[in-house]
Amino acid sequence: MGLLEFVPLVGPIIASVPGLLLAFAKGPEVALYAALIYIAVQQVESNLITPLVQRWAVELPPVVALLSIVACGLLFGFLGVIFATPIAVVMLALVQHLYVEDTLEHHRPAAKSPARDSARHSR
DSSP: OTTGGGSTTTHHHHHHHHHHHHHHHHOHHHHHHHHHHHHHHHHHIIIIIHHHHHHHHHOOOHHHHHHHHHHHHHHHTHHHHHHHHHHHHHHHHHIIIIIIIIIIHHTSOOOOOHHHHHHHHHO
């Protein structure tokens, strides 16, 4: 189960299958309870904990992570889905460093200081 957790979206679903099959050995009611627990834990982890950690650790908006998973999955298949989030983090860092900091910061007009402006108007 731990290895399949690294596959976004579908990994936890596939990882729950062995546990659900074992629960069916005890009966359908136990399997239903196990499925409810799997769903609840997965929803809390996927929709609350992971986006908060990603936003805090790498400042990756959740929508960028989701769109990168879809795009990399369409372009590169299964391996694209596995590596989509790290690729998105690297691309976001490159854009931030190479474009925003280097290009936009160097071509920004010099800011006027408020003290100089008020002294000029008071003369």
